[in-house]
Amino acid sequence: KNEVEQSPQNLTAQEGEFITINCSYSVGISALHWLQQHPGGGIVSLFMLSSGKKKHGRLIATINIQEKHSSLHITASHPRDSAVYICAVTLQSMYSGGGADGLTFGKGTHLIIQP
Amino acid sequence: SQTIHQWPATLVQPVGSPLSLECTVEGTSNPNLYWYRQAAGRGLQLLFYSVGIGQISSEVPQNLSASRPQDRQFILSSKKLLLSDSGFYLCASLTGTYNEQFFGPGTRLTVL
Numbered sequence: 001k002n003e004v005e006q007s008p009q010n011l012t013a014q015e016g017e018f019i020t021i022n023c024s025y026s027v028g029i030s031a032l033h034w035l036q037q038h039p040g041g042g043i044v045s046l047f048m049l050s051s052g053k054k055k056h057g058r059l060i061a062t063i064n065i066q067e068k069h070s071s072l073h074i075t076a077s078h079p080r081d082s083a084v085y086i087c088a089v090t091l092q093s094m095y096s097g098g099g100a101d102g103l104t105f106g107k108g109t110h111l112i113i114q115p
Numbered sequence: 116s117q118t119i120h121q122w123p124a125t126l127v128q129p130v131g132s133p134l135s136l137e138c139t140v141e142g143t144s145n146p147n148l149y150w151y152r153q154a155a156g157r158g159l160q161l162l163f164y165s166v167g168i169g170q171i172s173s174e175v176p177q178n179l180s181a182s183r184p185q186d187r188q189f190i191l192s193s194k195k196l197l198l199s200d201s202g203f204y205l206c207a208s209l210t211g212t213y214n215e216q217f218f219g220p221g222t223r224l225t226v227l
Contacts, residue, residue, distance in 0.1 A: 035218075041221040041223060048215060102161040102174065105158045107158040108158060
């Protein structure tokens with residue numbers, strides 16, 4: 001059974017700080033997703049990774065397939081970045097139990113950026 | 116680009132009442148569709164997925180059922196709600212070469 005573990009669970013930082021959120025998983029995956037959930041509940045997909053690194057604006061996501069680990073970084077953090085950041089994986093078919101590429105989620109990291 | 120519509124956005128229902136949540140998808144055809152639930156204090160969990168019309172698979176045993184009467188319509192139902200059915204329900208789709216996932220805005224269900 002795959003577990004997706006995120007750390008930290010909660011993070012409070014000052015505006016401008018560099019933020020890192022970590023995600024580790026235990027079995028083979030075909031892709032890893034970073035998602036953002038705002039207080040109203042809606043979820044936005046930030047990145048989908050299968051290798052290497054992606055950058056979008058102030059957000060950077062990296063993945064190390066060998067170590068089964070990914071990080072999400074936020075540079076020059078801003079109060080509007082406050083949200084829950086969720087790591088989710090698409091399991092390789094041998095592990096998916098027939099879940100047709102459904103995601104397995106971490107519990108999320110609650111990020112608060114104070115002005 | 117895809118858009119996923121869900122309604123209602125919030126719902127308060129008494130225990131024992133029926134439920135019907137609807138999800139429709141625009142901007143794609145023949146997507147894989149998913150229902151996820153996020154219970155209070157817990158992560159999102161896959162409930163059902165569908166790879167086509169009339170094809171439903173359940174990931175966890177529960178009080179709910181799902182149907183896909185049309186290619187871009189996915190419905191989550193219950194005949195009698197339980198307190199434990201409270202949570203945030205999210206519809207999602209997966210399509211295309213890049214296996215990109217799109218999410219609906221969600222429905223927050225409170226069973227009293």
